[in-house]
Amino acid sequence: MGKKIYLNDFNEEYVKREMRGERNIDIIVKAECSNGEIIERLRNILINNYSRTIKVWRCKK
Known part of the structure; x- marks a missing residue:
């Protein structure tokens, strides 16, 4: 299981x-x-920027 990043806003850095x-x-x-x-x-x-598997989820209503 990989690391999880939680984003409330887009923050590239x-x-x-x-x-x-x-x-x-x-x-x-x-x-x-x-x-x-x-x-x-x-x-x-x-x-x-990264040759890795990326999963992006949108929020659920």
């Missing part, structure tokens, strides 16, 4: 800092359910 040296990371995003833009930006940055 925090994510990059937390990702250092980690092989498996779950990103749990607690954002507005309708805000798919934040999720996609986060996913794209992670995929472009």
Whole structure:
């Protein structure tokens, strides 16, 4: 089981800092359910910067 990062807001620097040296990371995003833009930006940055498996969840209503 990998490390979990909980995000209330998009914070690129925090994510990059937390990702250092980690092989498996779950990103749990607690954002507005309708805000798919934040999720996609986060996913794209992670995929472009890290060759690791990334899971991104949107919140449930």
